[in-house]
Amino acid sequence: NAGVTQTPKFRVLKTGQSMTLLCAQDMNHEYMYWYRQDPGMGLRLIHYSVGEGTTAKGEVPDGYNVSRLKKQNFLLGLESAAPSQTSVYFCASSQQGAGGYTFGSGTRLTVV
Amino acid sequence: AQSVTQLDSQVPVFEEAPVELRCNYSSSVSVYLFWYVQYPNQGLQLLLKYLSGSTLVKGINGFEAEFNKSQTSFHLRKPSVHISDTAEYFCAVSDVGFQKLVFGTGTRLLVSP
Numbered sequence A: 001n002a003g004v005t006q007t008p009k010f011r012v013l014k015t016g017q018s019m020t021l022l023c024a025q026d027m028n029h030e031y032m033y034w035y036r037q038d039p040g041m042g043l044r045l046i047h048y049s050v051g052e053g054t055t056a057k058g059e060v061p062d063g064y065n066v067s068r069l070k071k072q073n074f075l076l077g078l079e080s081a082a083p084s085q086t087s088v089y090f091c092a093s094s095q096q097g098a099g100g101y102t103f104g105s106g107t108r109l110t111v112v
Numbered sequence B: 001a002q003s004v005t006q007l008d009s010q011v012p013v014f015e016e017a018p019v020e021l022r023c024n025y026s027s028s029v030s031v032y033l034f035w036y037v038q039y040p041n042q043g044l045q046l047l048l049k050y051l052s053g054s055t056l057v058k059g060i061n062g063f064e065a066e067f068n069k070s071q072t073s074f075h076l077r078k079p080s081v082h083i084s085d086t087a088e089y090f091c092a093v094s095d096v097g098f099q100k101l102v103f104g105t106g107t108r109l110l111v112s113p
Helices: none
Strands: A004-007 A010-013 A019-025 A031-038 A042-049 A064-067 A073-078 A087-094 A107-111 B003-005 B010-014 B019-021 B024-026 B031-038 B044-050 B056-058 B064-068 B073-078 B087-095 B107-112
Touching: A004 A087, A019 A031, A019 A087, A019 A107, A031 A073, A042 A064, A042 A073, A073 A087, B003 B087, B010 B019, B019 B107, B024 B073, B031 B064, B031 B073, B044 B056, B044 B064, B044 B073, B073 B087
Parallel strands: A010 A107, B010 B107
Antiparallel strands: A004 A019, A019 A073, A031 A042, A031 A087, A064 A073, A087 A107, B003 B024, B019 B073, B031 B044, B031 B087, B056 B064, B064 B073, B087 B107
């Protein structure tokens, strides 16, 4: 089925460890996004991309890096994980215009 | 920059009763408005969107929303809720350039028998 796939679905990290979250979409969407969801705070934009090879900072970019080397993939990296990065991370994609987002099912990350 | 306020963090309601979830936005430019639903342990699904035209927008699962420019509101309504409507609902706004969405903090709808 067409959509947005996030891997992994769950991960536990120790403080200071690094990891990469992968987002893949097969809808040929131009735009891709990484959000984090925390209780009572809704979804906050970390980074986004409006096309292959481009990235931009969102509302809460500190501690994260991203890359969009291929149009269908958007990677989110944590270089040195901190407990404050414990969250549920959602990837989304959209076509140009205002069609709305298609979301992945999320990655639940715990940093201990 | 845009912002969204969802004043109600939780709305309890009985099955078959009507419900309204409130959303107010702030923007200095024209906007697009969206409602998303999130069922437990799932991603977000688009319920409905307002881009232009009629201010009353109908979505999936019997939901509708009305865009009120003068009150900068986009409230979500359903005339009769079901147990299966229990979920978290997010209002979101973007400018008409539509590079990114700004989400509200969400409203948890709790439907009981």
